[in-house]
Amino acid sequence: MPAQRPLLVIFEADACEDCAALHQQVLSLPEVRGLLERFDIVRLDAGDAATAVIAPDGVGLTPADWYARSGLSRLPALLFFEEGGKEVLRTDALVLRQRMMNSLLYTLERAYEKQWTYQRFARSKSIERMR
Numbered sequence: 043m044p045a046q047r048p049l050l051v052i053f054e055a056d057a058c059e060d061c062a063a064l065h066q067q068v069l070s071l072p073e074v075r076g077l078l079e080r081f082d083i084v085r086l087d088a089g090d091a092a093t094a095v096i097a098p099d100g101v102g103l104t105p106a107d108w109y110a111r112s113g114l115s116r117l118p119a120l121l122f123f124e125e126g127g128k129e130v131l132r133t134d135a136l137v138l139r140q141r142m143m144n145s146l147l148y149t150l151e152r153a154y155e156k157q158w159t160y161q162r163f164a165r166s167k168s169i170e171r172m173r
Contacts, residue, residue, distance in 0.1 A: 048130075048149045049098060049123040050081045053088040053109050060136070061118045068142050077146040088117055098127035122149045130154045143167075 054061035068074055086095065086105035096102050103111070112121065112132070119134035122145060130149055137145070144164040148154070153163040 044127070045082060045125045047080060047082050048125055049127075050078070050083045050146075050149075051121040051123070052083065052085045053105065053112075053114065053117060053119040053121075054085060055088055055117050058117045060116070064118045064137060068137060068139055071139060074139065074142055074146070077143065077150065080150060081146070088119070098123050098129070100127075120145065122146075124149065124152070124154070131160055140164075 052064075054064075069078065084095075086108070087093075088105060088109040090105040091107070093104055094102055095105060095108065097108055109119065112119070114132065114134040116134040118137070120132065120137065121129060122131040124130050131145055131154070133141070133145065135141070141164075144167055145160070147167065148158075148160055148163045151163075153160075158166075
C-alpha cells in the first residue's frame with residue numbers, strides 16, 4: 043500500500059548503548075527532529091520473535107526475523123523506504139548528526155531516483171556546506 047510519507051524503520055534493543063546514544067545525541071537534535079516529522083517512523087526490537095509485523099514488501103514476520111533477513115549486523119540499524127515501499131537506504135554503521143541528516147535528506151529529496159549513491163549525495167551536501 044502506498045504511503046503518504048517515507049518510512050524509517052529503526053531496529054534497536056533495550057540494553058543497546060549505541061541505540062540509547064542515537065536517541066540522546068542524534069534523534070533529539072532539533073534539525074533532525076524537523077526532518078523526522080516528514081517520515082512515518084517504526085521502532086522495532088531486533089530480538090522480538092513474538093510480535094507480528096508486516097514489512098513494506100507485504101511479508102508478515104517478526105521483528106527478529108526481519109532483522110535477520112535484512113543482513114544487518116549491528117544495532118541500531120536503520121532502513122529507509124520511499125512512499126511506495128521500496129527500500130532506498132540502509133545502515134547499521136555509526137550514525138551521528140551529519141550522517142542522519144544526509145540519510146533523511148537522501149530519502150526526502152529522492153536522490154535515489156537520479157541513481158545517486160548515498161556517498162555521492164553526502165559528498166554533494168558537504169560541498170554545499172563548504173560554499
